[in-house]
Amino acid sequence: MPEVQKRGAFIVVEGLDRSGKSTQSTQLLEKLRSAGIDAKLLNFPDRTTTIGKMIDSYLRSESELDDRAIHLLFSANRWEAASSIESSLRAGTLILCDRYAFSGLAFSAAKGLPYTWCRAPDVGLPAPDLTLLLDVSPEQQAKRGGFGAERYEKAEMQERVRAVFERVGDEMGAGGRWVVVDADAEQDAVAYELWRHVEPLAQGTEEPIRRLWDEEEERRRVSELYL
Numbered sequence: 001m002p003e004v005q006k007r008g009a010f011i012v013v014e015g016l017d018r019s020g021k022s023t024q025s026t027q028l029l030e031k032l033r034s035a036g037i038d039a040k041l042l043n044f045p046d047r048t049t050t051i052g053k054m055i056d057s058y059l060r061s062e063s064e065l066d067d068r069a070i071h072l073l074f075s076a077n078r079w080e081a082a083s084s085i086e087s088s089l090r091a092g093t094l095i096l097c098d099r100y101a102f103s104g105l106a107f108s109a110a111k112g113l114p115y116t117w118c119r120a121p122d123v124g125l126p127a128p129d130l131t132l133l134l135d136v137s138p139e140q141q142a143k144r145g146g147f148g149a150e151r152y153e154k155a156e157m158q159e160r161v162r163a164v165f166e167r168v169g170d171e172m173g174a175g176g177r178w179v180v181v182d183a184d185a186e187q188d189a190v191a192y193e194l195w196r197h198v199e200p201l202a203q204g205t206e207e208p209i210r211r212l213w214d215e216e217e218e219r220r221r222v223s224e225l226y227l
């Protein structure tokens with residue numbers, strides 16, 4: 001029997017603002033690398049590209065854009081990285097990603113754009129093997145450094161974003177690919193919990209790379225949930 005080729009796992013860290021995504025992703029990267037795993041950390045929006053610079057200017061309220069236009073820019077910012085994500089995974093590199101399409105969906109739907117419209121531009125992107133949603137309470141969020149400086153950092157907006165993340169989680173939940181982690185806990189406790197989920201994927205996976213919101217896959221998951 002020919003040996004099945006393993007590829008790197010694709011792991012996304014998602015959540016509300018100030019939930020500790022960047023802190024935890026950076027620590028996870030260090031932990032993986034010190035365990036000898038070939039791993040790379042990406043973050044979205046990637047503010048370094050031409051598209052990313054437009055997004056950055058919008059987030060800082062230095063420019064105005066139609067809600068749909070900015071949504072499409074966030075998605076384009078992921079698409080410009082998609083082929084490099086895929087080739088890294090195939091080369092055996094574990095990709096950690098600080099925010100991904102779920103933030104795109106959550107923030108734009110929270111503004112009132114239709115949910116299915118918001119999902120459409122990201123259909124076909126590489127799908128994560130695991131998404132870790134850091135769940136922080138509004139009280140903790142307000143206590144953490146820097147909250148309030150950018151466009152969406154307001155309590156009412158964050159509440160609506162939370163509701164959309166819950167909906168996405170319900171739809172993604174089956175099969176353990178979407179895991180909610182209590183991000184109000186101490187940093188070390190959060191890190192311990194994240195590692196519990198990441199470790200089994202650290203050496204790679206034999207699963208083929210899936211696509212985001214693959215309709216057939218989704219039907220299968222929904223039937224697993226309700227039948």
Ligand code: Z5A
Pocket residue numbers: 015016017018019020021022023024044045059074075098099100101103104105107108144145150151152153183184185186187190
């Ligand atoms: N957005 C969108 O609309 N559409 C999209 O498609 C995408 C994004 C991808 C900018 O994102 C905005 O873009 C964001 C969503 C929108 N809007 N908002 N609002 P960003 O990722 O660039 O945002 P950021 O500036 O990195 O902030 P953040 O992601 O919200 O923060 P974080 O990464 O989750 O948290 P942190 O930087 O790791 O920690 C924040 C502080 O809390 C820091 O002082 C830590 O030391 C502290 N911290 C962390 N963990 C703990 C614990 N456990 N206890 C106590 N204190 C802690």
Ligand code: MG
Pocket residue numbers: 021022023098
């Ligand atoms: Mg961050």
